[in-house]
Amino acid sequence: MLEKKTNTYEKTVLIGVLNQHQDLAKVTEYLDELEFLTYTAGGEVVARFTQKMDVPNPKTMIGSGKMQEVEAFVEEHEIGSVIFDDELTPAQQRNIEKQLRCKIIDRTSLILDIFAQRAQTSYARTQVELAQYQYLLPRLTGLWTHLERQKGGIGMRGPGETEIETDRRIVRDRISLLKKKLQKIDRQMETQRSNRGALVRVALVGYTNVGKSTLMNVISKSEVFAENKLFATLDTTVRKVVIGNLPFLLSDTVGFIRKLPTQLVESFKSTLDEVREADLLLHVVDISHPNFEDHIESVNKILGEIDCTSKPTLMVFNKIDQYQAETLDEEETERTSKHFTIADWEQTWMQRVDGNALFISALNRDNLEDFRKRVYAAVREIHVTRFPYNNFLYPENLDEYM
Template sequence: MFNFVLLKLMIEKIDITHERAVLIGVITKSQDEDKSKEYLDELEFLTYTAGGEVLKRFTQKMDMPNPKTFIGKGKMEEVRQFIQDNDIGTAIFDDELSAAQERNISKILECKVLDRTNLILDIFAQRAQTSYARTQVELAQCEYLLPRLKGMWTHLERQKGGIGMRGPGETEIETDRRIVRDKIALLKDKIKTIDKQMAVQRGNRGKMVRVALVGYTNVGKSTLMNTISKSDVFAENKLFATLDTTVRKVVIQNLPFLLTDTVGFIRKLPTQLVDSFKSTLDEVREADLLLHVVDISHPNFEEHIDSVNKVLGEIGCADKETIMVFNKIDAYQPEPYDETDLEVERTEAHYSLQEWQKTWMNRVGNNALFISALNKQNMKEFKKRVYDEVREIHVTRFPYNHFLYPDYDEEE
């Protein structure tokens, strides 16, 4: 009996054990050691979100990735040895691999080989809740798969499952291109139908002012949504907690508007995903005002802003009225700087919040706000700014009820 319980415990333990993985990245002229580390940190977070555990990272300095195997021969042997000695199931590359590279590498390493795109698609597949989100992910997976069908993973047991093998697209992998193409057409039709229904729904919301929260993944959009709308949107410290947009009616000082929480962006967001999520992003496109939320406590936040702006550009929202919301000020910590140490140059990493506010952040003028959604710091200032902006849009749209909305009253 005891043994049986022990065995059951062991089995259950195995069930919850994370898939063992190694990460592989490169250091190039345009991507120095620090950058490479930051990218691998993010890749590790993605792996963890997908249900994996990273046992080791490998990096190689190179001018150009090897067209056949991405990294060089010697490094590959090092990786292979580690994988063999440590019972590793998955090798994850930070950059997108071509079909040929993927094939060559998995032959050498004899394990599952994934790239950043696979990982992101897999997380989306795991997290898609509604049939609409699932359809969009499935479409993205099919689009990713199509050019890679030939010989993909055929020498591996596909039934093993796990990261990269999950989700709606998995049964198509061994079938031929035509079937996948038909499937793509079908999914597009399905999305079109839902799009029409959603456009009608959006139309029914009337002319109310619409505000959308946008930003990099995990910056606190849903937390901010919960704070201001007193709603209960799912937020957690993993990437892509939100896939479906949520719309809430918010009232600040009698002034009603609609607030939308959206899917987070990420560096190198797979183009297939941007495309298939275009309609989810309609909410962003049709918004009157964007709140671009930034995690200022993240060492890479400036690059995050660039990534988000890039996606906003791709969906035609570059010039939209935007308030920059720098969140997580409670967690912001500049690197300590020793003035007597002449070796270390003072950089942005040492800036205090006040110093940051004097940089380019100053140029976005009163468009920049500094808050903590979690600790509810500076929420009054935030609400006033949003109120003023929404009122401005509102009174242009409904000039006759201008008088209804006086200046923001601090004593709310």
């Protein structure tokens, strides 16, 4: 059902809307991320369009003048897909599709498409398929004739390709069947988690593409798939790790992202269960990204939604080797956070999180020894609290094993 990615890049156009919640800088940032998502899905961004609107057009999201501008560009450059950064209503999608006569995709559909490409195991494929059907259900009207005309490509991987005759009743039945299948797998995974014994559980969490899988490989000496694309990891990977002589379980989870589709949050509940049941969270951050603090906020928001904000957490700022502070221009009179050095950020975040912060490069293995010591100390504290009678087995200082 889920189609593999091809090597040809599809010509696409991105559209963002400026409003009271999103100024030009924020929309530009979102479109940068949307372009990376498009590249991950197999698309080539040819142009971007933005429009300032306090209230989105209920029929076409953007105004009629801007629509005519986009229409002319699409026709002239033979654009295959137009991708909106904000989620479109079914009516908006149909109206825009009718006028532009090409595939119309929103951020939610694009993320679902990437998940469809990345799903490897039966469990992940089932989760993605459920999310796709939930997204498609309110969009069935008028969709199938469009799918007959445009097959394959970005946003078209999924149930629509082979189920042209599908109606709402069949889709609802399929959703019900997939939910039952996931419930069965969930029970199996819950049994697996309960059989892991009393080892301390540590979960890597963070925004997508921050280097969690690379860090997982370095710590556990395993070969977890890692790639410089969004959502390289969908399935949760669990490895037994030993630091000193202290064993614990380390899990690598799916990366978070802003505007994460609610369908995926619902479908990937079991993946998030690894986070819920963890004793310690390692919140990995790509400090080289200019908006890494916004990423931290987005991750914390999702952690709040699954009631995990109170868990012991180590902030792990990764990719220090790629970080570059901006120089102070002659016109700038005040030094801001964009001019901070790594040392400045260390001081800042150490104060914000009571010293529970680390600055490393997983790729270059910079400061990994300090990382091992800090993780050992955090895991040991949880372990000896749970099993005080054998705390003599694990000295407080990891250096005693060196």
